[in-house]
Amino acid sequence: MTLNIQQISPVLGAIATGADLASGITDETFEGLHQAWLEHDGVLVVRGQALSHEQHIEFSRRFGDLDHHVVTQFVPEKYPELYRVSNKPGEGGKYLGNPQAGNHWHTDNSYLDPPAKASLLYAAEVPPVGGDTLFASMYRAYETLSPALRKVLDRLEAEHHFENALSNFSTFKATDRQIDATPPVRHPMVTVHPDTGRKSLYVNPGFTTRIVGMNADESEAILRFLFSHATQPQFIYQHRWQAHDLVIWDNRCTMHYAVQNFYGVGTRDLYRTTVKGDAKAA
Ligand code: SIN
Numbered sequence: 181m182t183l184n185i186q187q188i189s190p191v192l193g194a195i196a197t198g199a200d201l202a203s204g205i206t207d208e209t210f211e212g213l214h215q216a217w218l219e220h221d222g223v224l225v226v227r228g229q230a231l232s233h234e235q236h237i238e239f240s241r242r243f244g245d246l247d248h249h250v251v252t253q254f255v256p257e258k259y260p261e262l263y264r265v266s267n268k269p270g271e272g273g274k275y276l277g278n279p280q281a282g283n284h285w286h287t288d289n290s291y292l293d294p295p296a297k298a299s300l301l302y303a304a305e306v307p308p309v310g311g312d313t314l315f316a317s318m319y320r321a322y323e324t325l326s327p328a329l330r331k332v333l334d335r336l337e338a339e340h341h342f343e344n345a346l347s348n349f350s351t352f353k354a355t356d357r358q359i360d361a362t363p364p365v366r367h368p369m370v371t372v373h374p375d376t377g378r379k380s381l382y383v384n385p386g387f388t389t390r391i392v393g394m395n396a397d398e399s400e401a402i403l404r405f406l407f408s409h410a411t412q413p414q415f416i417y418q419h420r421w422q423a424h425d426l427v428i429w430d431n432r433c434t435m436h437y438a439v440q441n442f443y444g445v446g447t448r449d450l451y452r453t454t455v456k457g458d459a460k461a462a
Pocket residue numbers: 265281282283288301312313436437438439450452
């Protein structure tokens with residue numbers, strides 16, 4: 181099988197065919213996928229994969245150590261590395277996964293220190309229409325700001341807090357233990373990608389609560405502007421899922437948003453692994 185990579189949108193993303201992840205891939209094929217992921221600004225769709233949970237986890241580990249999601253309610257038994265995103269009803273009609281996961285623009289685990297490097301979301305079942313995932317390029321968001329604003333942002337830090345997404349975007353309630361395990365953290369508002377050397381804007385509506393050192397009005401106005409700047413249509417790729425897609429995204433240079441228009445349309449059942457980021461140099 182020969183690996184084939186094709187760009188899927190003008191701004192970010194590529195689709196890979198010719199790799200059968202279930203049967204194991206060579207280091208050379210992995211390098212081809214990894215390079216394509218970096219070159220296409222952090223979104224790679226690997227189509228037509230029939231993956232068991234074990235194979236999904238094993239392939240994900242090629243990107244680094246895997247995180248265990250703080251919201252254990254949606255972690256499948258025996259697979260602490262997975263997080264289930266699903267509107268499939270289980271016993272008593274309760275959803276088997278979190279159907280609301282990602283119902284707002286966010287970057288996975290920006291509320292942790294270090295924050296996540298990558299996420300690998302595998303579609304077991306998708307509705308006939310709806311439930312697309314949007315990806316925004318945070319490279320592009322940064323690069324299209326004026327030099328004057330970039331210079332200011334380059335020196336600032338922002339606070340990120342898990343609870344922010346729960347209070348603003350979710351009907352799901354976390355336990356006190358989960359909240360205590362995720363205190364607010366600070367990250368630079370502009371980060372340099374360790375592999376590409378490019379700068380990206382690192383704030384997101386899901387978890388970023390404030391700009392450190394500013395008063396509340398200033399911080400809110402600037403964040404509101406940055407969120408709306410970063411989510412302009414020309415910076416976005418909209419992924420229309422097919423069953424057995426594995427989509428790999430780079431949380432260091434993208435945000436994403438799961439469109440919640442699939443209720444009553446069909447089952448959307450996906451599993452995500454999250455790759456831990458590198459610790460900051462001391
Ligand atoms: C997520 O944010 O991890 C879920 C994205 C999706 O369901 O499309």
